[in-house]
Amino acid sequence: MANIASARKRARQAVKRRAHNVELRSRMRTSLKKVLKAIHAGNKDEAQASFKAAVPMIDSSANKGLIHKNKAARHKSRLNARIKAL
Numbered sequence: 001m002a003n004i005a006s007a008r009k010r011a012r013q014a015v016k017r018r019a020h021n022v023e024l025r026s027r028m029r030t031s032l033k034k035v036l037k038a039i040h041a042g043n044k045d046e047a048q049a050s051f052k053a054a055v056p057m058i059d060s061s062a063n064k065g066l067i068h069k070n071k072a073a074r075h076k077s078r079l080n081a082r083i084k085a086l
Helices: 005-041 044-063 069-085
Strands: none
Touching: 005 044, 005 069, 044 069
């Protein structure tokens, strides 16, 4: 346990920050799953609409450092390729 006041504050901040990051990461993963669900259903229009909504979430996650920029690019590229293949 932290003994110094600044260390206690840092511990509190880390808990808050982690909860926020978990929420953002979960929101991004949910948006990815929506796209995949529409792709598996064969619904191209719904897949494109959910992909359009997912792209800003993926980009913001990369900008905030939640995921690496290459991972974001890989997700977008693979999802877009699967939508085009429908």
